[in-house]
Amino acid sequence: MAEPPRRRRLSDEEIERAPRFSPYLLLPWVLLALVPLNSDVLHGQYPRPMLALLVLGIFAVLYCATVVTALRPRLHHARLPLLLAALLVPVTALLAGALPHAFLLYPLLAVALALVAPGRWYLAALLGVPALSALTLWMRSQYDVIVYGPLGCFLAAGLVLALFRLSMVTEQLKEARRAHAERAAEHRSDDHRDG
Numbered sequence: 001m002a003e004p005p006r007r008r009r010l011s012d013e014e015i016e017r018a019p020r021f022s023p024y025l026l027l028p029w030v031l032l033a034l035v036p037l038n039s040d041v042l043h044g045q046y047p048r049p050m051l052a053l054l055v056l057g058i059f060a061v062l063y064c065a066t067v068v069t070a071l072r073p074r075l076h077h078a079r080l081p082l083l084l085a086a087l088l089v090p091v092t093a094l095l096a097g098a099l100p101h102a103f104l105l106y107p108l109l110a111v112a113l114a115l116v117a118p119g120r121w122y123l124a125a126l127l128g129v130p131a132l133s134a135l136t137l138w139m140r141s142q143y144d145v146i147v148y149g150p151l152g153c154f155l156a157a158g159l160v161l162a163l164f165r166l167s168m169v170t171e172q173l174k175e176a177r178r179a180h181a182e183r184a185a186e187h188r189s190d191d192h193r194d195g
Helices: 012-018 031-044 047-068 079-098 102-116 119-139 150-194
Strands: none
Touching: 012 047, 031 047, 031 102, 047 079, 047 102, 079 102, 079 119, 102 119, 119 150
C-alpha cells in the first residue's frame, strides 16, 4: 500500500504572498442580480417603477456597504456591518415579495449575512436565508424554482463562509509567523548580548 504524500511546510514567503480575501470580489455580483431586475421594472412588470428602482438602489447601497465594512479589519467585529445586514433583510424580503424575479437577491443576502455572522450565527446565513427564499417563492406560487432558489442561497453562503474562514486562518498564520520571527530575533539579540 502506497504511503500518502507528505505535506511540506509553507515558507514565510509563501504565506506572505497568499492572496487576501478582497471585499471588491463580491461587489460585481450585485450587478448580475440588479440588471435583470431593472429590466423587469423598466419593461412594465411592476406598476410603480420609480419606487422599485429606489428600493433596488437602497438594496445595492446596503449590500455594498455591508460587504465592504464586514471585510475591514477594524470594522469586522463592530456593530456597523451587523446593522447594515439587519437592514438588508427586510429590504430584500420586500423586493422579493413585490418584484417577479427578485428571489435572485436572496443569494446576495446570504453572502452578506455569511460575512457578518459571528461564530455560531453562521447557521442564520446557511439555513435562514434559504428558508426565507423558499417561503417567499411558495407565497408567490413560483413552484418551478422553489428548490433552486434556496439551493443557490445555501451554496452562496457556504462558499463565502469557507473562503472567508480560509482567509482568516491564513491571516492568523501570517500573524503567528510574524510574532514567532520577532521573538526569535529578540532571543538571538539577547543571546548575542550575553555572549
